[in-house]
Amino acid sequence: MTLPRLLGAALALFALALVGCGETKGSTPRGSAAAPSAASGSGPHHAAEPRPVAALHLPASPPPRTVQVPILTYHRVHTFATEYTKSIPDETVEPARFAAEMRAVSRAGYHTITQTQLFGALFRGRSLPPKPVLVTADDGYADDVTQMLPVLRRMGMVATFYIITGRLHEAGFLTPAQVRALDRAGMDVGAHTRTHADLPTLPLASMRAEIAGSRRDLERVLGHPVAAFAYPYGRFDATVVAEVRRAGFVLAVTTQGGTSESSLASLTMPRIHVGRTQTAAGILACLRAVGGCGGGGGG
Numbered sequence: 001m002t003l004p005r006l007l008g009a010a011l012a013l014f015a016l017a018l019v020g021c022g023e024t025k026g027s028t029p030r031g032s033a034a035a036p037s038a039a040s041g042s043g044p045h046h047a048a049e050p051r052p053v054a055a056l057h058l059p060a061s062p063p064p065r066t067v068q069v070p071i072l073t074y075h076r077v078h079t080f081a082t083e084y085t086k087s088i089p090d091e092t093v094e095p096a097r098f099a100a101e102m103r104a105v106s107r108a109g110y111h112t113i114t115q116t117q118l119f120g121a122l123f124r125g126r127s128l129p130p131k132p133v134l135v136t137a138d139d140g141y142a143d144d145v146t147q148m149l150p151v152l153r154r155m156g157m158v159a160t161f162y163i164i165t166g167r168l169h170e171a172g173f174l175t176p177a178q179v180r181a182l183d184r185a186g187m188d189v190g191a192h193t194r195t196h197a198d199l200p201t202l203p204l205a206s207m208r209a210e211i212a213g214s215r216r217d218l219e220r221v222l223g224h225p226v227a228a229f230a231y232p233y234g235r236f237d238a239t240v241v242a243e244v245r246r247a248g249f250v251l252a253v254t255t256q257g258g259t260s261e262s263s264l265a266s267l268t269m270p271r272i273h274v275g276r277t278q279t280a281a282g283i284l285a286c287l288r289a290v291g292g293c294g295g296g297g298g299g
């Protein structure tokens, strides 16, 4: 190899190293709407232009405000009989049933909203569409893209997908490219730790790595800030919530039951678990019921 070519190779390696460690502690996420789109040649992280998603920040002492926004929790949408490795049965909703549930929710006049819309309503007094509802899915199974996304797009709905970032390369889970596909389709992507850890049992350093680390992982994949978090197994305590806040999340969901979201508790929002035996009619009853149908489910 000639000297110029050797120098060129060294420069290329140096550039790669810069791309690989672009995150620093406490940095704001990089990526902006102005970032050039590169269809090829610059690595999978930059295959498409990032969405212009603004960073959201929790006010130190927000005015108390409450909104009725039920949050539905899904895990898998999949044909259980064909699962090679069986999931928890109650956490697998059949594809036809999921479609029927979304159709019923839409026909009953509910409007799915984004995390940014919920944040705007809670902290800026912004108005929401009539009968607002959040659809969420935990754990980042490939089903999110293969089963849920087509239904949501067909019906003009949005949802939030909480990703376990340490499983992005495991079989059956979303790949980074699929996570970006959800994002570019207008869906929200939130974090669900790196390893689905039982957070309250962890030493502080590990807890911090799971929470803040998963946010950094996702921001690296998406190229824009990440606002939303879901507690694995719905497990949290005061220290865990403080770490979620410290990491920069502004909205976080539990598995406690309820339909009412408050600006004073935006990091411990209740949800409605949608299990395998739930029906479209049952979901509509839950959405109407003050207090929902109780929480539960894996989280």
Ligand SMILES: [Zn+2]
Binding pocket: 138, 139, 192, 196, 231, 232, 233, 298, 299
């Ligand atoms: Zn989970």
